[in-house]
Amino acid sequence: MRRLIITAFVSLDGVMEAPGGEEEHRNAGWTFNQLPHDDAVYDLKDQEQLEAGALLLGRRSYEAFAPVWPSMTEEFARYNELPKYVVSSSLRQENLIEGWGEISILRSLDEVAQLKEDDDGPLLVHGSAALGHSLAEADLVDRYHLLVFPLLLGAGKRLFPTTEKDATRLRLMEHEAFSNGVQKMILDVSREGS
Template identity: 70%
Template sequence: MRTLIVSAFISLDGVMEAPGGEEGYRNAGWTFNQVHHDAAAYEIKAREQDEAETVLLGRCSYEAFAPIWPQMTEDFAGYNAMPKYVVSTTLDKKDLVENWGEITILRSVDDVARLKDTEGGPIIVHGSATLGHHLADAGLVDRYHLLVFPLLLGAGKRLFSVADKDATRLSLSEHETYGNGVQKMVYDVAREGS
């Protein structure tokens, strides 16, 4: 079974919306506008490209990334070469960009579970708050790669859902604090019997 990793920039209060400056959110661009840049904090992003074999996105994140990432040939060469899967009930094949390699539309969390059961390396999820909620609630997330920024943003899309469910135990497997106050936290989801 493949490892499914959710990777996110989040504020201390769990907001993940518009970290790079997407329009329509009051605190858009908070990772760059509110916190001093420290390149060391982004080491995990390069490692993710080296280790992952597949990118999984929700529709909104796909629509935000698809016009930009294919043009970023140096920074996102690894991601651009990987097969990409988009979970959406509304996108059609005609809605997909043609310059971003292999892209497959999945229609449900059950389709993601079937993808996890295939052979291959890790599947990485970027952005995709709603998809992340559904994946976590279905017990499909194996690991979280979090860069936690020392900000309280209040309103905004959150990394974790508010579903009334059993507790999920996590095991901290990696942690580092950088000079700008950003913390890298890598958590593995503890499964029964582990």
């Protein structure tokens, strides 16, 4: 069974980044303009790209990434080759862009659960806040790759859902602190006792 991993840049108070400056994100761009740069922070992103089996995106993130990522041949070479799955009830096949490899539309979380049954390498979720909330609520997330920035942003899109549900236990698998205060946290969702 393949692992479903949510990967995110996040502030200490749980606000997700929108590095492309999307208008619905109140504080877009903070990962690049609030702290001194440290290349080591982004080693995780290179590792993810090498290990990923496919990308899983929500419609809005797909629409933000699709016009940009295919032209970033050096930065996203492997991502551009990977199969991509977009979870959407409204996106139509004719709205998919050409030249970004294999792209499939999934209409339900049941289809995501079926996709997890394959053994083709991890499914990586970038951005996609609403999808991430739905996946967490459906207990489909296996791991979180977080780069936690030492900032309190107060408002913005949240990484974790705020719906009423039982506690989710996480197990810290890896941790590293960088010179600029960013922390890498790799957390597995613990399903012990369930």
